[in-house]
C-alpha cells in the first residue's frame with residue numbers, strides 16, 4: 001500500500017495541503033496541518049497508508065508544500 005509520511009514539526013501552516021486534499025488534510029488549532037487518522041510513528045512524524053486512488057491527491061499536496069514536509073512512498 002502507498003504510504004503518506006508527514007514531518008509535522010516542519011509544517012509552517014500555509015494551508016495548501018488542506019486546500020488541495022481536504023479529505024486527508026486539515027488545519028489544526030496549533031496552526032499546523034494534520035494528516036487525518038494517521039499514526040505518530042516517532043515524535044512529530046506521522047504516517048498513513050492510503051489506497052492507490054488516493055495517491056494523486058496526496059501527491060499534489062506533497063508537491064505543493066513549500067517546505068517539503070509531506071512525502072508519498
Ligand code: SF4
Pocket residue numbers: 010011012013014015016017018032033061064065066067068069070
Ligand atoms: S502544505 Fe506543508 S507547510 Fe503548508 S500546511 Fe501543509 S504541511 Fe504545512
